[in-house]
Amino acid sequence: MQCCNQLSPHEQRLQDKIEGKVDRYRATHERVFTILESFDNTRPRIDVERAKYFTESMKATEGQPLPLRWAKALMHIAENMTVYIDDHQLICGRAGYQGRYGVLYPELDGDFLGTAIEDLPNRAESPFAITPEDARVVVEEIAPFWKGKTYHEALNLALPADVHKLTYDDPQGLMSRFIVNETSSFRSSIQWVHDYEKVLKRGFRSIKEEALEKIAALDPMSPCDNVEKRPFLEAIVIVCDAIILWAKRHAKLAAELAAKETDPTRKRELETMAEICAWVPENPARTFHEAVQAQWFTQVFSRIEQKTGTIVSNGRMDQYFWPFYEKDLAEGRITEDSALELLECMWVGMAQYVDLYISPTGGAFNEGYAHWEAVTIGGQTPEGRDATNDLTYLFLKSKREFPLHYPDLAARIHSRSPERYLWEVAETIKDGSGFPKLINDEEVVPLYVSKGATFAEALDYAVSGCTEARMPNRDTYTSGGAYINFAAALEMVLYNGKMLKYGDTDLGAHTGDPCEFKTWEEFWNAYVTQHHLFLKTAFVQQHIINNLRARHFAQPMGSSLHDLCMKHCLDLHTPQIPEGINLGYFEYMGFGTVVDSLSAIKKLVFEDKKLTMGELIEALKCNFEGKEDIQQLLKSAPCYGNNDDYADSIARDIDALSVKYGRRYSPELGMHNDVRYVPFTSHVPFGRVVSATPNGRKAWSALSDGSSASHGADVNGPTAILQSNFNSKNYGMRDRAARMLNIKFTPKCVEGEEGSQKLVSFIRTFCDLKLWHVQFNVINKETLLAAQRDPEKYRNLIVRIAGYSAYFVDLSPDLQNDLIARTGHDVM
Amino acid sequence: MQCCNQLSPHEQRLQDKIEGKVDRYRATHERVFTILESFDNTRPRIDVERAKYFTESMKATEGQPLPLRWAKALMHIAENMTVYIDDHQLICGRAGYQGRYGVLYPELDGDFLGTAIEDLPNRAESPFAITPEDARVVVEEIAPFWKGKTYHEALNLALPADVHKLTYDDPQGLMSRFIVNETSSFRSSIQWVHDYEKVLKRGFRSIKEEALEKIAALDPMSPCDNVEKRPFLEAIVIVCDAIILWAKRHAKLAAELAAKETDPTRKRELETMAEICAWVPENPARTFHEAVQAQWFTQVFSRIEQKTGTIVSNGRMDQYFWPFYEKDLAEGRITEDSALELLECMWVGMAQYVDLYISPTGGAFNEGYAHWEAVTIGGQTPEGRDATNDLTYLFLKSKREFPLHYPDLAARIHSRSPERYLWEVAETIKDGSGFPKLINDEEVVPLYVSKGATFAEALDYAVSGCTEARMPNRDTYTSGGAYINFAAALEMVLYNGKMLKYGDTDLGAHTGDPCEFKTWEEFWNAYVTQHHLFLKTAFVQQHIINNLRARHFAQPMGSSLHDLCMKHCLDLHTPQIPEGINLGYFEYMGFGTVVDSLSAIKKLVFEDKKLTMGELIEALKCNFEGKEDIQQLLKSAPCYGNNDDYADSIARDIDALSVKYGRRYSPELGMHNDVRYVPFTSHVPFGRVVSATPNGRKAWSALSDGSSASHGADVNGPTAILQSNFNSKNYGMRDRAARMLNIKFTPKCVEGEEGSQKLVSFIRTFCDLKLWHVQFNVINKETLLAAQRDPEKYRNLIVRIAGYSAYFVDLSPDLQNDLIARTGHDVM
Known part of the structure; x- marks a missing residue:
């Protein structure tokens, strides 16, 4: 049913922009629109000060x-790094040059930084600008020291x-094989959430005093x-002094600018910022503005401290800002709009920091300068009561009125989520910029309790990175996990341990010639x-990574905000921290692709015998050229994502292999190493090494992503995808982690009140099925095709990719086609 | 009573040699005298093959x-290193060039090897020769790789x-401060004993098969x-193959030499050696000759594997060789003399390996090319029965007839040691070359049981290094301990944390100006x-050392011979090996010096008030120049070593400080870190940094050694020294380790049957007093003075130094004077 061209509000605003109309929300968001326009569409520039x-x-x-x-390095940076206050901004603190900027972390890739720096400006994906002088500093002063010292070497x-x-595909380990891909070498640690509430309530001077008292009590x-303990505590003292000194340098700059400022309004704004930056984050915040500034200083200093995967997330902002917002509102110090403006000053600050990946593998994983400092709203209080408040709704409002892909907004859903909350969440989703993503308390809380957390800790989880849930003072695991290309595992059954992409290289197990398999069981066992x-x-890999990392990475500021680190005087990168819960994971990539392929083989080759194994392999080898009939036959087999038990039972069996293995061998690693289905954008590069697959997928094209259905395989509507997700989970065992699920609706499908009602009930079904995560694109295929044809016009078209959104035109053609190919449901 | 010039047998043989007479035992030890003369007095040469x-x-x-x-490095060495068979030798296997040779261990000191190598030939203490080509290989091929990679860096x-x-006294840590001196950086591990019996009974092929079975059983x-486990087990397989291959290369060489050999006797000897080296150490030994050869291959390969402190010791040779000796004797395959000749072939092999210390500190610690692969005889069986047998007496006979300072012979004594055994031990001591040293079962066995060993394990201990006791398959500690100069601690009380040697450098605690101390308690507390x-x-230091070492040193062959390493698949250098007992230690240096000094201060300054603190310090500062009266007064105070409770109670209080500290903090290090009094020759370099001391000792002269009395302070005869040792021990606590005790008799004092009887009863007293160790010099002062005057003539004069003996003329003047100054008791 070809729907008339109903546009999402986001598509409509783009249309207005193309037609030169002023954005209808500009008036109430003048300041942040002006700041956004100062840097939007500019090429990000590499800052070398932090690295230097x-x-x-x-x-x-x-x-x-x-x-x-x-800690000493952070103090040296805090003393010397240039500090800035951007025009129009109400909060200050940057980790690098003004405008869009990327920061270098030589501890990760210093050894090949010297060579990589040259081709950064002109590489296809996510290019960066760098001045000749900065390039010289990198090549002559930074890179040489790190040769032979980096973690990845x-x-x-x-x-x-x-x-x-x-x-790896090369001896130096720079090129991933995209089969069992380690992700620990392109970030110091995985996504994370600091205990920001501690900064607002105590300030860094109180944390410093706590460390000094502990030093005095040492034997x-x-x-x-x-x-062990003394050096750690000395590091805490130094890092607290560093962030306080760095903040005070902003106070001094603000006062200087205020003195020279002629415009009285701006003068008063600068004077206020001077007072605020002189007070926080050294001291507890007293007002909403101080709280926002203290949180932002902590967040930016975390970017200076280390490269956290997906950059550090922001925790439950609607909970820890609430007391300050409520009090300032009551005392007339703030209005809803001025509060929103302060928050959006933070959003445009986030948007200027660009996650710079030097390693080619890292770049392929995070297209579109992707990073997504997740902000969590809604959910429950530590006592299990609903946690929504007025601030919760302010965040949703910001997403509708000021559509920027920062921050990445995550809404916690539970069985008693208020109707108004679900309704506003649905309205924001319908807006079409991909926000918010939904995380389900009913799956996360009991699962974390089963892994050793108390109910209060589990109920207070914050969303981090794409889909993860973090308990700021209880979980302690920071090592990146493996991304495993199970479509490659399937291909190795077909070619007895080899892959077409890698020719004769002997990669996998020798499971024999599949043409000699008499029964489905033989193929399954292979x-x-x-x-x-x-x-x-x-x-x-993980065993070696867990022990190696603590020799290369430390996180004194992160550790100062973690109760268990302070109690046991251990850095957050220590493999085992007493009383900590190590929530690790490995990724299953290509779930839909593999399930549908095995289903096709089981049904067509072994049961219905419509195809011999030899014929199948021959068709695959020539990428279905001239074998389109066989391709269609394969696509006709039962597929995952349609609530069809034939395929879903295969999916559950595959999931069981990973869950049981994790249960058996995680204890040897001193952690939970549980199966996860969260791909970033790795399903595209992983697809590039896998030839044609028995589900009819063409060679080298993207695999299915996360726990979503293969493109076009889901024909029974979106609810069936939820059902298949439920059918394929092994709820009887705790050894599982997040599952990412992408759903695409056409604007028509969710149009009007009735559309919203259908979306709310869809969300309740997701909640009752105890699925972990779901996120939506509400967009027309035609808009995506138009944007491909005319990128300049669709500069600000935001689309939902993996755990984050990004500008569609910043994506590689492969990823753009992948988004276009996702089934666009126009009926719920 | 000036005794007429009664000479010890050893002095007598020297006299004969000076007068050109043939040594009376030469006829019955022709082969080994010939081999000895081929290398004796030659300057040792540096071998670079192992290092290369x-x-x-x-x-x-x-x-x-x-x-x-x-393991791979050992295989590369075994494949390429030159193998030799020395003329006249009946057993083969060297770790370097023929004649006296030293081996380089660049993993220890590779970074400064390039510079040190030049001055080795002409340094004062223990010089070494090196060819220009070998020096080039060191400077150009070996040293560069190790820069920035060695343990000590x-x-x-x-x-x-x-x-x-x-x-350290320098930023690079090459020069010791000789205050709290770490000894872990000039050896890969401390003295050790391998389970040689395992090699004789099973052979390395059986150990390899054990490893292969474990690999097959891996999950x-x-x-x-x-x-963790697979790489360890693979290392065991490779190292077993390496030593087998290396042995077989000797078999091939022996066969080639035999083919060319014209002399029929030598031809038969070479053919026998070819057969033996083709069989062991791959297979279990079948004869005494195979057992000796298998043990020697293992011992030499251990020198190639790593630099073990004092070089690896030999365990209870009279126990594990006994079954082969007894059987061969019964089957007429061997005689007592041919067995002795085989053993002495090993002694002259040991004597050619020279312990080469590149680091200046290491050299100062082990004068006289000191190393002493302790061979243990006597003691008890694991069932607590006396263990002496005919082989025990053969070892004693060898020491009397073939006086060579290798091996270092250690005799275990217990309360029921047979009269004949004590008598032959006394006779050998009277011989005058310093052998054997005595280790007391009655102290070691209960102490090791208290530290967690079973009785059977403790009763089967083997002597290792100077005085240590090792349980080959149960104790697992290999890190060198700290040598602590407590005379420096005393000096820091006198000069408020400073030392005259180090000028204004602020070294110790600020305990105030002693002149203001009113009471003895104040001085004691300082x-x-x-x-x-x-x-x-x-x-x-030890905490950091324990964790750091496992990253720099491994010992696959040593681990293959240790039951707990094989069981848990962990290298012997792993800090914590399950079920292992970590018997660590720290050295108390300058015991007699400190006790006598504190006794003089307590008695003369605070009690009798014959001297003010100011007068004392003034006399010390000018090194008693013009204050000889005060020096004599100080010497008159009660001294340690005379069974005088006034001094001995101070000694016990000092010992208690160390024992209690060890009890309190060892658990944090996961080991027993117990007080020990075993100095090597460090009492000489330690003395060089300590100015004049309140016991009347001149500035920079040697401190007292081990638990012996200060020179000349023991005036109540040797038994009083035993008594003082007993008085100063805290038997109520287990946190103690070895105490070394040197006693010097004049030959007159132990002359004839009556002298032997007195020596036997002296040994029984030592045993009943539960002291750990005692060793004897039986020599005339005049002989030492003559040797100083005319070193060439007294080339082969052997003297007892610390845990070992050495040629007197190889010692530095300071150490020679120290030996001369030791009280020579001429009355028991």
């Missing part, structure tokens, strides 16, 4: 305990040969107190063998 | 697990500033089995403060 001062300090402290070295050497073969005679080989490879 | 091939392999395996890298950087200050899916500061420094 970090390297200078690290050179001078070799041999000292790493947390202490890191150590990891590359430490991987046993059989594991290295499936991890001067004890070797452990002296060798798949199980390859599946287990990939899991063993990932677990061996 | 070790470095080549390590370059190619960076990043792999260390035990596996080490890492340790130097890792020590906190306050600890570094008391450990292919387990990350731990793959990442000493306790400095004493505790030194212990804290040593324990912090």
Whole structure:
């Protein structure tokens, strides 16, 4: 049923812009629209200051305990880095140059930084600008020191040969094989949430005093107190001083600018900022503005401290800002609009920081300069009561009126979520910019309790990164996990341990010639063998990673905000922190692709015998050229995503392999290493190494993403996809983690009150089925095709990709086609 | 009573040699005298092959697990190193060039090897020769790789500033401060004993098969089995193959030499050696000759594997060789003399390996090319029965007839040691070459049981290094401990934390101006403060050392011979091996010096008030120049070593400080870190940094050694020294380890049957008093003075130094004077 061209509000605003009309919300968001226009569409520029001062300090402290070295480096940066106050801004604090900027983290990739820096300006995906002088500093002053010292060089050497073969495609370990892909080498740690409430309620001076008291209480005679605890506590003191000093430098700059400022309004704004920055984050915040500034200083300093995967997330902002908002509102110090403006000043600050990936693999994983400092709203209080408040609705309002892909908004849903909350969530989703994503308390809370958290801790979780749930003072795991290409495992069954992409290289297990398999069980057992080989490879990787990382990365500021780190005087990167819960994971990539392929083989080759194994393989080898009939036959087999038990039972069996393996071997790693289905944008590069697959997928094209259906395979409507997700989960065991689920509606499908009502009931079904996550694109296929044809016009078209949104025109053609190919449901 | 010039047998044989007479035992030891003369008095030569091939392999395996890298390096050495068969020798296997040779261990000191290598030939203490080509290989091929990679560089950087200050005297950590001296950086591990019996009974092929079975039993899916256990077991397989291959290369060489050999006797000897080396150490030994050869191959390969402190000891040879000796004797395959000749072939093999210390500190610690592969005889069986047998007496006979300072012979004594055994031990001591040293079962066995060993394990201990007791398959500690100069602690009380040697440098605690101390308790408490500061420094050092070493050193062959390493698949250098007992230690240096000094201060300054603190310090500062009266007064105070409770109670209080500190803080290090009094020759370099002391000792002269009395302070005869040792021990607590005790008799004093009887009863007293160790010099002062005057003539004069004997003329003047100054008791 071809629907008339009903546009989403977001599409409509774009249309208005193309026609030169002023955006209808500009008037009430004048300040932030002006700031946005100052940097939007500009090419991000590489800032070298952080890397320069970090390297200078690290050179001078070799041999000292790493947390202490890191803190001293942060102090050296805080003392020397240029501080800025942007025009029109009401909050201040940057990790680099004004405008869109990327920061270098030589501790990750210093060894090949010198060479990589040259081709950054002109690489296809996510290019960056760099000045000749800055390039010189990188090549001559920064890169040389790090040769032979970076984490990825150590990891590359430490991987046993059989594991290295499936991890990297080159001896130096720079090019991923995209089979069992490690993600720990392009970020210091995975997505994370700091305890910002601690900063607002106590301030860094109180944390410093806590450390000083602990130092005074150390036993001067004890070797452990002296060798382990003292350096850690000294690092805490130094890092607190560093962030306080850095903030005060902004106060000084604000006062100077105020003195020279002629415009009286701007003068008063600068004077206010000078007072605020002199007070926080050293002292507890007293007002909403101080709270927002203190949180922003902490967030930006975290970007200076280390490269956190997806950049550090923001926790439950509607909960920890609420007391300040409520009080200021009551005392007339603030209005709803002025509060919203302050928050949106933060959003445009976030949008200027660009997640710069030097390593080619990292870049392929996070297209569109992707980062998404998740802000969490809604959910429940630690006592299990509904947590929504007026601030919750202010965040949703900001998304509708000021459509920027920062922050990444996450709405927690539970069985008693108020009708008004679900309704406003649905309205915001219908807006069409992809926000918010939904995370389900009914799956996360009982699962985290089963993994050792108290109810109060689990009920207070904050969303982090794409889909993760973090308990700020209880979970302690920071190592990136493996992304495993199980479509490659399937291909290795077809070609006896080899893959067309890699020619004769002997990669997987020798499971024999599939043409000689008499029964489906034989084929299934061959798949199980390859599946287990990939899991063993990932677990061996993780074992080495867990022990190696603590020698290369430290996080004194992050540790100062974690109760267990302060209690046990251990840096957050320590593999085992007493009383901590290590919530690790590995990714299953290509779920829909593999399920549908196995379903096709089981049904067509072994049961209905409409096709021999030889014919199938022949068709695959020539990428269905001239074999379109076989391609269609394969596509006709039962597929995952249609609530069809034939396919969904295969999906559940595959999930069980990972869950049982995780249960059996995680204890050896001292962590929960549980199966997850959250791809970033890796389903595109992973697809590029997999030839044609038995579900009719063409060679080298994108795999299915997360726990979504293969493109076009879901023909029974969106609810069936929810049902298939439910059918394919092993709820009897706790060894599972997040599942990402993408759903695309046409604007027509969710149009009007009735559309909203259908969307609310869809969300309740998602909640009752105890699924982990769901997110939506509400957009017309025609708009995407138009944007491909005329990118300049559709500059600001935002689309939902994985755990985040990005400008459609910033994506690679492959990813654009992937989005276009996703089934656009026009009937719920 | 000036005794007429009665000479010891050893002095007599020297006299005969000076007068050109043939040594009376030469006829019955023709072969070994000939071999000895081929290398005696020659300057040792540096062999670079081990270091060259070790470095080549390590370059190619960076990043792999260390035990596996080490095993591969040993295989590369075994394949390429030159193998030799010395003329006249009946057993074969060398770790370097023929004649006296030293081996380089670049993993220890590769970074400064390039510079040190030049001055080795002409340094005062223990010079070595090196060919220009070998020097080139060191400077160009070996040293560069190790820059920035050696253990001591890492340790130097890792020590906190306050600890570094008391450990090293230079920023690079090459020069010891001789205050809290770490000894872990000039050896890969401390003295050790391998389970040689396992090699004789099973052979390395059986050990390899055990490893292969364990590999086959590994869970292919387990990350731990793959990442931790598999590489370890692969290392065991490779190292077994390496030693087997290396042995077989000797078999091939022997066969080639035999083919060319014209002399029929030598031809038969070479053919026998070819058969033996083709069989052991791959297979179990079948004859005494095979057993000796298998043991020697293992011992030599251990020198190639790593630099073990004092070089690896030989365990209970009279126990594990006994079954082969007894059987061969019964079957007429061997006679007592041919067995002795085989053993002495091993002794002259040992004597050619010279313990080469590159680091200046290491050299000062082990004068006279000191190493002493202790061979243990006597003692008890694991069932607590007396263990002496005919072989026991053969070892004693060898020492009397073939006086060579290798091996270092240790005789275990217990309350029921047979009269004949004590008598032959006394006779051998009277011989005058310093052998054997005595270790007391009655102290060691109950102490090791209290530390967690079973009776059977404790009763089967073997002597290792100077005085240590090792339980081959139960104790697992290999890190060198701290040597602590407590005379420096005393000096820091006198000069408020400073030392004259180090000028204004602020080293110790600020305990105030002693002239203002009103009471003895104030002075004592100031000493306790400095004493505790030194212990804290040593324990912090040890904490860092224990964790750092496993990253730099591995010992696959040593681990293959240790039951707990094989059971848990962990290298012997792993800090914590399950079921292992970590018997660590720290050294108390200058015991007699400190006790006598405190006794003089307590008695003369505070009690009798014959001297003010100011007068004392003034006399000390000018090194008693013109204050000889005060020096004599100080010497008159009660001294340790005379069974005088006034001094001995102070000694016990000092010992208690160390014992209680060890009890309190060892658990934090996961080990027993117990007080020990075993100095090597460090009492000489330690003395060089301590100015004049309140016991009348001149500035910069040697401190008292081990638990012996200060020179000349023991005036009540040797039994009083035993008594003082007993008085000063805290038997109520287990946190103690070895005490070394030197006693010097004049030959007259132990002359004839009556002399032997007195010596036997002296040994029984030592045993009943539960002292740990005692050793004897039986020599005339005049002989030592003559040897100083005319070193060439007294080339082969052997004297007892610390845990070992050495040629007197090889010692530095300071150490020679120290030996001369020891009280020579001429009355028992």
